[in-house]
Amino acid sequence: MLVFQDDGGGMDPEGVRQCMSLGFSTKKSKTTIGQYGNGFKTSTMRLGADAIVFTRAIRGSNVTLSVGLLSYTFLRRTMKDDIVVPVLDFQIQDDHIVPLVYGSQGDWDSSLKIILDWSxxxxxxxxxxxxxDIESHGTKVVIYDLWMNDDGLLELDFDDDDEDILLRDQAKATAGTTKIQKEIIEQHISHRLRFSLRAYTSILYLKKYANFQIILRGKVVEHINIAHDLKFKKMFTYKPQVALDSQVSQ
Incomplete structure (x- = not known):
């Protein structure tokens, strides 16, 4: 299993359905990441066959808990013609967790059975x-049935570094280089981010935020401004070229 968890605002029942629906997005700009509404689905399915989401949200005086299952294994083995994504909702009433039924009780019971059978x-x-461990609000995504490589090993390597998650086929990146060149390359962040989740998340944000941090396998990821870590710098002076004929390209 691979677990991603945050202590953000969480998703209410409508939000979790939007998140797990193919092609849904509230982002209208054509230049915005996430405009096609498939990022969550494609990213989780790239890592493993199945994913289950737990999310807790507070909206006004309402506290809701939702569980959603996106399972390739379930869809393939049951030969579904449509993509079925079962979701369960609960709410807090008098400090007790009680089912929250939007459709029929039969639909709720059917979703529960699918989730218990395939999670x-x-x-x-x-x-x-x-x-x-989600506390008052936040989201947990559990990805399981992780993909294997052609050798029958997990694509992700959890064993070589107790504080990192690595892509298993990392050695190929420095093939054909001398030993000295290999040592220089492997020490630099631009090489490690190709296969190291810790290195990749360290440069993910250009700015360091006081109220935000990423924790990977129990250790805080140290922020790196990659613009300050350029190892081989070159400066080029751009000289515009004027076309020989009277027509100048714009």
Whole structure:
């Protein structure tokens, strides 16, 4: 399993359905990341066959908990013609977690059965247990049935570095270089970000924010401004070339 968790605002029942629906996006700008509404689906499915989402949100006086399952294994083995994404909702009433039924009770029960049959959790109690460490609000994404490479090994390497997650086929990046060149290349962030999740997340944000941090395998990711870490710098002076004929390209 691979677990991603945050303590953000979480998603209400409508939000989690939008997140797990193919092609849905509230981002209208053509230059905005996420405009096609498939980022969550394609990214989780690239890492593993199945993903289950736990999210808790506070909207006004309403506290809701939702569980959603996106399972390639379920769709393939049951030969579904349509993409079925079961979602369960709960709400807090008098400090108790109670089911929140939007459609029919039959639909709610059917979603529960699918999730219990095709997720790592075998009871509703086990599902609700996953909210214990989310606290008042936030989201947890559990990706399981991770993909293997051609050698039958996990594509992701969890063993070589206890504080990192690596792409297993990392050695190919320096093939054909001398030993000295290889040492120089491997020490630089521009090489490590190709296969190291810690290196990649360290340069993900240009600015360092006081109220935000990424924790990977129990250790905080140190922020790196990649613009300050350029190893081989060159400066080129641009000289515009005027066309020989009377027509100048714009």
């Amino acid at each position: 790592p959790f075998s009871s509703m109690e086990e599902l609700l247990q996953q909210f214990k």
